[in-house]
Amino acid sequence: MSSYTEHVTRVLTEDLDHTALGTVAVLTLAPPEGEERRPATLGPQSIEAVTGAIDTALDRAEAGEIGAIALTGTGRVFLAGADLSMFADAQAAGSVPAMTERAHALQVRVRTSPVPVLAHLNGAALGGGLEVALMADVRTAVPGARGIGLPETGLGILPGWGGTTLLQSVVGPETAVRMVLEDPARDKQLSAAQALEIGLVDELAEDLPAALDAFAAIVAAHDDEETEDGADAGSTTAWAGRTAPLPAAGSPEAEELADALDAPHTSAETRRQWAARLETQGAPSVSRALDLLQQLPGSTLEDALAREATALTELAATPGAAGAIHAAELLRHGKPGRRPVEGAREIRSVGVAGAGLMASQIAAQLALGLQVPVIMRDLDAAIAEKGLAHACEVVAEAASRGLLDESAASAVAAGLSVTTDVADLAGCDLVLEAVPEVLAIKRSVFQELEGLLSPEALLVSNTSSLSVAAMAEGLAHPERVVGLHFFNPVAKMPLVEVIHTEQTDDATLATGLEVVRRLRKFGVRSADAPGFIVNRLLFRVLGAVLASLDAGADPAEVDASLDPLGLPMRPFTLLDLVGLKVADHVGEVLRGELGERFHASPGLHEMAERGGRFTDRVKGAVHAPVSAAVGEVFGTGGASGDAPVGDALLEAVQDGLAEEIGLMLDEHVVESPDQIDLGMILGAGFPRHRGGITPYLDQVGASERAAGRRFHGDRFARS
Numbered sequence: 001m002s003s004y005t006e007h008v009t010r011v012l013t014e015d016l017d018h019t020a021l022g023t024v025a026v027l028t029l030a031p032p033e034g035e036e037r038r039p040a041t042l043g044p045q046s047i048e049a050v051t052g053a054i055d056t057a058l059d060r061a062e063a064g065e066i067g068a069i070a071l072t073g074t075g076r077v078f079l080a081g082a083d084l085s086m087f088a089d090a091q092a093a094g095s096v097p098a099m100t101e102r103a104h105a106l107q108v109r110v111r112t113s114p115v116p117v118l119a120h121l122n123g124a125a126l127g128g129g130l131e132v133a134l135m136a137d138v139r140t141a142v143p144g145a146r147g148i149g150l151p152e153t154g155l156g157i158l159p160g161w162g163g164t165t166l167l168q169s170v171v172g173p174e175t176a177v178r179m180v181l182e183d184p185a186r187d188k189q190l191s192a193a194q195a196l197e198i199g200l201v202d203e204l205a206e207d208l209p210a211a212l213d214a215f216a217a218i219v220a221a222h223d224d225e226e227t228e229d230g231a232d233a234g235s236t237t238a239w240a241g242r243t244a245p246l247p248a249a250g251s252p253e254a255e256e257l258a259d260a261l262d263a264p265h266t267s268a269e270t271r272r273q274w275a276a277r278l279e280t281q282g283a284p285s286v287s288r289a290l291d292l293l294q295q296l297p298g299s300t301l302e303d304a305l306a307r308e309a310t311a312l313t314e315l316a317a318t319p320g321a322a323g324a325i326h327a328a329e330l331l332r333h334g335k336p337g338r339r340p341v342e343g344a345r346e347i348r349s350v351g352v353a354g355a356g357l358m359a360s361q362i363a364a365q366l367a368l369g370l371q372v373p374v375i376m377r378d379l380d381a382a383i384a385e386k387g388l389a390h391a392c393e394v395v396a397e398a399a400s401r402g403l404l405d406e407s408a409a410s411a412v413a414a415g416l417s418v419t420t421d422v423a424d425l426a427g428c429d430l431v432l433e434a435v436p437e438v439l440a441i442k443r444s445v446f447q448e449l450e451g452l453l454s455p456e457a458l459l460v461s462n463t464s465s466l467s468v469a470a471m472a473e474g475l476a477h478p479e480r481v482v483g484l485h486f487f488n489p490v491a492k493m494p495l496v497e498v499i500h501t502e503q504t505d506d507a508t509l510a511t512g513l514e515v516v517r518r519l520r521k522f523g524v525r526s527a528d529a530p531g532f533i534v535n536r537l538l539f540r541v542l543g544a545v546l547a548s549l550d551a552g553a554d555p556a557e558v559d560a561s562l563d564p565l566g567l568p569m570r571p572f573t574l575l576d577l578v579g580l581k582v583a584d585h586v587g588e589v590l591r592g593e594l595g596e597r598f599h600a601s602p603g604l605h606e607m608a609e610r611g612g613r614f615t616d617r618v619k620g621a622v623h624a625p626v627s628a629a630v631g632e633v634f635g636t637g638g639a640s641g642d643a644p645v646g647d648a649l650l651e652a653v654q655d656g657l658a659e660e661i662g663l664m665l666d667e668h669v670v671e672s673p674d675q676i677d678l679g680m681i682l683g684a685g686f687p688r689h690r691g692g693i694t695p696y697l698d699q700v701g702a703s704e705r706a707a708g709r710r711f712h713g714d715r716f717a718r719s
Helices: 044-062 096-110 128-134 163-171 173-186 192-198 208-228 252-262 271-280 285-294 301-316 319-334 357-370 381-400 406-414 439-450 468-472 506-518 534-550 555-560 571-578 580-594 602-610 628-634 647-666 673-684 693-699 702-707
Strands: 010-018 022-030 068-072 077-079 117-121 124-126 138-141 350-353 374-377 416-419 430-433 458-461 481-486 495-500 522-527
Touching (some): 044 096, 068 208, 077 128, 138 208, 173 271, 285 319, 301 319, 319 522, 350 357, 357 374, 357 381, 381 406, 381 416, 458 506, 506 522, 534 628, 534 673, 555 571, 693 702
Parallel strands (some): 077 124, 117 138, 458 481, 495 522
Antiparallel strands (some): 010 022, 481 495
């Protein structure tokens, strides 16, 4: 039985008289009555409503009753595309082929309309919503519209309602290839101004009347051209302003498309190579879309759409689509809310203990998000001034990216200050420590601050691995201590782990969560347990890798063994990024706290003492080559039976992760697998097409092997 409930999109119809266009049938796409805050989406009933309304308008056009058709939306949304929750329900997802057939039939029919069609993008037009707009002959957009794009390949599917086929005829091959293949992987969507620049929209218009005027001018220009060429502007055949939707075989456009598909994705690999690599990592959608684009030249529209339908139906049934759509829903539900966290205290000023690189990044984000004065304190005046300069640079960078205007950036920067006197922090409502990761230092900072601050002020730690409760030992008010673990680089990383101890009170926890919300970051709650969530799991992975190295496995084979996971970097590159001394320290701490399942590596310790690196810095390499120093320290042969590589090491990592997650859930470090998945996607770059780490472990059978249960029941189990 289906658990899917569709929120059916309405189509509001009216006729408007326009001096140049005549009677215009205006179709307004709207969410269900009483649910105006929801975006209009496309489910099985909704696509029937939308395509049926357009079909009716086309009937009227063919009968000579109207002179044009206009599509628009409500609020800030034109049409948000397919309802993703439909894909999560097997029975509802079975409607996709019929929905695709309906959309394709309309794409073909619109091209025979005797009157021109306008799509006025009053707001976001994503996925299927943009594909509906691609049916139109002319597109306009309100200047402030955002969220325009085709995110499907990032969801494990592809633009299958005409987008893969038709986009290149609107924006050109290179831009279309980028939008379909690459933009989803980069979470990139377009603004109205960007859409205008690439030709996806023809004009910007403040409202529908202005859009109709711009539309009329474009239509008149086309009609004038046709009249000059001897055509009859009043003909009842297909409107003559349309161009061919597909490139001819051997045409310049076909050559441009081939060049775009062969173009570099990065300095290290072409788009084709990247697509093939993703396919080996369980993400075939980019490769399938590339194949469809390659077959467009010389094809008929009907044949191209048929191939598109087949590809979409097949991809929708893959584990990659199930995982990616699950991840998208996780991110949608977990994003920062609009309402303040209930019970949070007011924050009027903030202090940061420390002014190093991490401290200055956090100070800048606090100033930007909370819009309150932020003062950094460091014992060294030179470090304090350097920290202030860096924090101001972060604010300026945010302004350069359009996140705030110059006057707002100046005000935020003016609210940043530094001091060497701890007494200057006395009036702060919250002080965050970002001093070296040494328990004794952090504990002394809290003890120094406690007597200075009001009893209600929060003491916050940015520790990445140390016990927050241990820092609070000896304090008169340990209930006001909470951890906010920011990830580096702070401005770019969207995750903050919110760490609560058994003594953290409700108001303190609520305030910590509210700070994260106002910084527009994702907050994932964790109990005060070793390594919290992300580092605990990452070091379980790195421990298995290092154990194989210590047992004598070939370093290059070890480093490549986890490639099928699709992680953003190989293990050795991650170790270099973390820093070998830090990794060695954290590994020792976790082994001491959690036992022998965490490997403390003698080889890593020696590498750290030498000041070496696991990889060589080489520009233009997909994967950094392994440093010769690794072989010198660990050896390159004579592996024992305890030195798995390849599939054996991958399975050992899978089972280790499943075991650790089972323990974390049993120990209530987190309350649900979804929180772990959010943390690993946002904090460790775990691939979204896997759905997060727990769906992946269900898919490969590791959760049953090592944890004795599936984390999601039958939803992601192997068939």
